[in-house]
Amino acid sequence: MTVIKESIYEPLTEQTAIELANRLNLFQEGASLTCNEIGDGNLNLVFHIQDTNNKGIIIKQALPYAKVVGESWPLTLLRNKIENEALRVHGQFVPSLVPEVYYTDEELAVTVMEDLSYLQIARRGLIEGKDYPLLSQHIGTYLANTLFFTSDYGMNQQNKKRLAKEFNNPELCKITEDLVFTDPFFNHETNNFEEGLKSFVEELWADEHLKLEVAKLKQKFLTAGEALVHGDLHTGSIFASSTETKVIDPEFAFYGPFGFDIGQFIANLLLNALSLEQDEREKLFNHVEITWNVFSTTFTSLWKTESVEIFSKTNGYLDYVLDQIIEDTIGFAGCELVRRTIGLAHVADLDEISSDDIRIHAKRNALKLGKALITNRKQIRSIEQFVTYIRGVLQHD
């Protein structure tokens, strides 16, 4: 395939994207192709190319910068390689839950992959009230397989170290270290919150106990190379329908703690729940329970049948590992709730609530719940306790 590689990076246009598709022979010869750039233009170009039979492909190209809220800063093109390598690695374990990759070009920072436009971004669907009955079962399966098989339990421990080297991802990790684990807990210029939250936010910044617990979670993120995590597993990184689920955009992938992806996903379910009336929230809480239960059941089953670690047969070790994971999951979920409410990157679930009063109220709940999860994560030892605890925190809502 080297003959068709470009040696110098330049952003594709709709025309050159079609030329690339033709060179790759992904459509019938002579097919008439149309192309639309459908990305948000902040980080990547995303070209949707279709023939007249609506057969499509996606060409995703990293841009050499990131734009967020008007600011622009340089960002490594290598994230495209991280993304397509993560899709390849995770795809070995859960082929039905990630898009198929047809072609990659490191110089162009391009990944050509399966067209998923027949599905909907899960965050958007949840905001519209869709149920996605299989979403949490699929994500629980995705989490258990991708995390187990890239960890010291499911992969040769020397190969795991070699894989970790490939996923050394300092620039993207820094975004998370700053925006998830640091800035929201200090009076930092990247923060972005409404006036009605100010007193809550100032209280949070002054809470030394909370900050100590966040420091511990950040330390875990910085040092615990447990598994190849997706690194940005919110509901905006998931395509879904009532029958299918596909996890996309793993450009933040790196060797991190087991609980990080689980916590981010669960937090984003909770952020959707907080945008709803109290009596509508149970379906999201149900998704939270299923996510953990499918994850832990599948992880347990893999541990018992596939483990390469001789100590996995030692009494109590699996329970210890699962206890660590649920504790971290809860803490990371708490950080995500806080940062999506007052940090740089918000979620539409809360921001699109049109009533000022209801929106501010929901955001205060997000902060209250986030703080509670971070500081009480050691006391919660099962998913049932977790959901009961959440109901308790929100009961005077």
Add this chain to the structure above:
Amino acid sequence: MTVIKESIYEPLTEQTAIELANRLNLFQEGASLTCNEIGDGNLNLVFHIQDTNNKGIIIKQALPYAKVVGESWPLTLLRNKIENEALRVHGQFVPSLVPEVYYTDEELAVTVMEDLSYLQIARRGLIEGKDYPLLSQHIGTYLANTLFFTSDYGMNQQNKKRLAKEFNNPELCKITEDLVFTDPFFNHETNNFEEGLKSFVEELWADEHLKLEVAKLKQKFLTAGEALVHGDLHTGSIFASSTETKVIDPEFAFYGPFGFDIGQFIANLLLNALSLEQDEREKLFNHVEITWNVFSTTFTSLWKTESVEIFSKTNGYLDYVLDQIIEDTIGFAGCELVRRTIGLAHVADLDEISSDDIRIHAKRNALKLGKALITNRKQIRSIEQFVTYIRGVLQHD
């Protein structure tokens, strides 16, 4: 310097080692040089080259295999690069405590460095009864500086990730994972112990609680990328005199837990103590206390003046980190005591005790103490408690 590089690996001889020294102009032109190969031949060639004024250098070359107890297996030559890079990195922070490196050649797997033959290997000196009054102060200083400045507290957190990538060291880590954290706790063919220990060893293999705690420590070794550790910091990796200390042989260096180097060093002091009569042990216990006290005082001072982590000012965070480090230190020390007694690689401190009864008794003590440290590491919260605890375990000696 590329002109003098060899492109193909071949083991040096005393003659070609002298030729290399001449090409590097490390001696006066025309100097008459003598060369002796002084390595043990198991892992590396070590050439000591001197001129007639006794000015010397060391040329260390990795061999493409490892030999232990008659067995030989292939071992990456890249360990020479890891070693000289670790000397370079650590040398930035404690230049007086590591040998100076004059030249390296990756293809030849060669490091040319300072001649330390005027010093003695600390293990040998301790066995001979030397006190080394500054040994623990120097090693405490070495540990605090090398660990702090390569961690997320003392180094830019993105540069730390890039550095961790350079020190990806799967083959050497595997030796530790197997020989320190696994084989001694199972009936494995690499184990090597005397008949008089058999009932003790079988009891240890059957102890599920102990194995669970070892599993947790192994997990930490496998996943906690906290700092660039030496990876093999026993008293045989240290040259010493009454005034000087130099840490050598960091070919096992990788990003691992803070407590690993500290635990291994302390365990090797304790192994020496166990070879002595009860009333002679205090000087070693004193070294243990000084090592930790100098480490923790220096680490604390660096934390307060040099930290790059904003949360380092958060109340309680330093205490939390030091508590984690002492707990891990004690656990890792316990593993080292066990594996040096019944695993593949022993220590002369115990093996050279000529009386069978006294030797077996000392080794039983090492096993008893190792097991106690592994299982009770969470209860010990200060170095004074630690030494008191050790005296308690050994009191009916």
